[in-house]
Amino acid sequence: MGTQVSKQVVRRKAISTEKKSLCDLHQNCGEEYPGSDYRPPDRKNWMSGLDPHKIHINKIVWPGTHDSATNKIGIPLITRPFAQCQSLSIYNQLARGARVIDIRVQEDRRVCHGILVTYGIDVVIRDIKKFLSETQSEIIILEIRTEFGHEDPPEFDKYLVDQLGEFLIHQDDRVFEMTVAELLPKRVICVWKPRKSPHPKAGDPLWSSGYLKDNWIDTDLPSTKFESNIKHLSEQQPVSARKFFYRVENTVTPQADNPVLCVRPVTGRIHGYARLFIVQCFSRGYSDRLQILSTDFIDADFVDACVGLTHARIQGKA
Template sequence: MGAQVAKQRIVEAEEKRLREKEEEEGIDFPGSNYRHHNHKEWMATLPLESIKVRDVLWPGTHDSATDKIGVPFISRPFARCQKLSIYQQLCRGARVLDIRVQQERKVCHGPLTTYKVDVVVADIRKFLDEMPFEFIILQLRTGGEWEDPPGFDAWLIANLGEYLVAQDEGVLEMNLLQLLPKRVICIWKPKEISYYPQPGSLLWSSWYLQDDWIDTDLPLTKFDSNLVTLGKQAANEKRGFFYRVENTTTPQVSSPVCCVFPVTNRIRGYARFFISQAFKKGIADRLQIFVEDFLQEDFVDACIGVTLARYYHQLLLHEPELLQEVLSQHQELVAATSRRRCK
């Protein structure tokens, strides 16, 4: 009991310091005031012919398909990282999905399982059929102590092949328009190395999506670690892979609080502060994939704002006040276009 009390005091001290740092330094960054009118089609409103795949700040979710995992009120609070279905997350603006699977093709998180990955694929297909100019980075990996699902690579290609962008490092240099009609970069990480996707495959190997995840429930520790490891990366334009930052904290068995939501909520509200710190430290050009638990539209807006600010990079460098005016005009144009479509 004494150890748990001491741990809680450490958590509270880190929460307090993180809150104070945000108050002292603020959360402004280029594009921070941008708000999109319709998160379901935000990529369609980008200048697709100009923005490169590597220049998007892709918003995503961690343990994406855990909305129905475990037993309600019993095991679910210890494993659920999202309350929304995959389709709902995509409609809310997520464009990177993190899916763990096991040998029966069920989604898993640790020892718990939920619906089959077929549900995930059906939701993705439904969304893509509705939204012809949206793009998704889909990562699937065999979870924890589970075994690889037999023939999973062939199954994925059979069910998503018409949308899949073939594995090619040069894709990162392409603009989004060049990818069409293909719209899914699918990364598959099996346990068995011999099953890894090969060059030219419709599936991408796990090398193409890297991160520096640390297992901690301490918010300031995770925040600072994310900044340090991001700073060690090469800029997006010089990297041949996607780099992910997870704005999450993880329950620990040694802690008195073990449910996902209250633990991850310690850092969840600091996504904008993290982006602002990346700009202040001169490492925002490394930000590429940013994910969180329990997806919020404000999180998505922050990523869209950065993406558009990068497009208007000359204004970002030399006329930041004019940049905000241009982004405001883009926001009004998107809203007007959406209203016309609804009539």
């Protein structure tokens, strides 16, 4: 018992130290970078606002959500706080400005997060279609994977093509150098990551897993995650040279050996430092590698941080 208490004291001290480290860095470095003062007049249509003829796909800084379809996961007030990473529906995330959606499914086409389940994938598809029907020039990256420990839903690739076929941008390396306007009226890059089923191939309506990469670090220590994100980003090529999307997730996650297991207070340790992360990318020389930045509990300022840098790139200022 004493050993366990001692471990918890050490853990709490480490968390406190790392929170202070990020806070101090923030105070010293601020939040100014090219485009940091830009605010899109309409977040629901921010790509339209930047001019689809000028936005190249590989120059966009894509605001994304982590575990996107968890707004109604589990049982309210009982299991939900341990797995909920977003409080908004998929439609409302897109309307707020998110453009990369992270969906995990199980065998029966229900969305899940670990052992907890929520609504079926049809709800996600319906929300996406509603958003697409209300906008004209917004491109979405939809990542769907079979959750770890589960089997692939039968014929799921066929289902996705049947549901989204008219909107799907086919797998093609040339897409990265194209503008939004050149891709229209197609609107969705759908990355399908099955565990055992055949993966999409070149020219298919769906994109294979190699086109959306990240380096997930499972920790609840905010400075450790922040610096790991910087390190892994530094190892990537500039966006102009890549033929895949690379994601950095501005999140930390609860750990079983720590008494704080609810997502919101844990991820809150890093949530407010997205702009600081962009500042550090510039100061360390890696800003040309930043592409997808994802978060838990997406908010307007996070979207503005990404759109602002995208605007600066279009203007030739970043």
